[in-house]
Amino acid sequence: MNRRIFLTGLLAIPAAPMISRISLAQHQPEETSVNVRPLDVPHSYWRDKVSSEAYEVLFEEGTERAGSSPLDKIYQDGTYVCAACHLPLFTSEAKFDSGTGWPSFTQPIEGAMEQKQDYRMIWPRTEYHCARCGGHQGHVFNDGPPPRGERWCNNGVALRFVPTTDALPELRG
Template sequence: MTKVHKTREEWLKLISAEQYGVLFNENTERPFSSPLNDEKRKGHFLCAACNQVLFPSEFKFNSGTGWPSFFDANKEAIGTKRDFRLILPRTEYHCSNCGGHQGHVFNDGPAPTGLRYCNNGLALKFVPEGEPLPSVLTS
């Protein structure tokens, strides 16, 4: 159950229309289009809509797929559901705070989990280590 509920108009005051499409219409950005795909600094990856921390940078790896990928997540920060949009079932994951669609998780990642959280870069923001984290939206 998500905690933050906003109208489309309210979200569009906080995020771009392209981000809204990914986060709340489950669109997918083009591969290799996000600068976060090449982000290698220490820090945290947050939901672009509500600022909840989804991944520490230590979980990121280069999957070669063209999207930022992680082998684990802050489990309390994500929710999952089955997605049949491409006929074969996949596991979609979203921010547990605002419900924003992040991507899909696959079983072809590296050790120690064997998972690949394949994330849309538009659904994330990065905060480098040493910089303060923004407040998580609560309403």
């Protein structure tokens, strides 16, 4: 494969049709924003509280393999919380099937995320982290559905899904 074909393929990925199903859940979340105080604990604090796979993604900024998370195909009503500190990050109303193999959302719960620029793939990407524990969640792209046009592409192992029938877990840390 020559360089031109490779780069053309990379540039076509964001333009690919990504939306095949938008969650049309009826449940309205009680909490649409959070007031977060960041935790002052070292990353090592979380090592025995999450799986080794989750630790690699959350605190070593790894990425799980596409299609490996069962959360990608869950469309029940509920809340997605940080796998480490349990801060609510997304509601099921914001989830959609992007076709990428990772759980994708149109927007996070207001105040739940911090962002920074990531240059590891040469071109800049916007990386986001849990505003409370600093755990790496994923990247946000500008190829999502209207009206915001955002795709918050999340590592499933960095999340925990809590159905609306269950109480949200207590915050950890």
